[in-house]
Amino acid sequence: MDEMLKKIKEDIDSNKVILFMKGNRLMPQCGFSARVVYILDELKVDYETRDVLSDESLRSIIKEYSNWPTLPQLYVNKEFVGGCDIVSELYQTGELQKIIGC
């Protein structure tokens, strides 16, 4: 469990934009994850993804890490940005582009 938390922290620290999601960017396994992938692809930013469906402990510990009960979860510059609703709204207002710096 501590190992997983450490791994999550390392992933978030070492990737400017990282999305914890269901499935992967080529085959998202849920509509909300697919929507965030679509937005990041539209912005043409480099980003990493982690598939929570491939690891049950990742799925539960990422929720504790952010204190946020659902997935997907987007992190930019080591900070939790939000899930699908927040990312969509930030994208529509142009705020997400500023946060990511593109």
Next chain:
Amino acid sequence: MELKSELKKCIELAVSDSEVTILDPREDGMHLEAIVISDIFEKMSLIQRHRLVMDAVKQYFNKDLHALSLKIFTKNQFEESSNG
């Protein structure tokens, strides 16, 4: 109590002077949507608004609830959005 009315009650308790509507757009009882209107959101950032509501209902995600899409407005914002 039905999940929708439980969620409504939890959100109303957490968000003072709020008007809460819970919808079930896919009619599956698991992917729900909440419209929450209150002036308490006035000075909050987007993430603070969402956290306030999500914190109130987070225990339900371990049970029957799979997703809760949030639409959060102040009273003025809601009027503007329904007029526009």
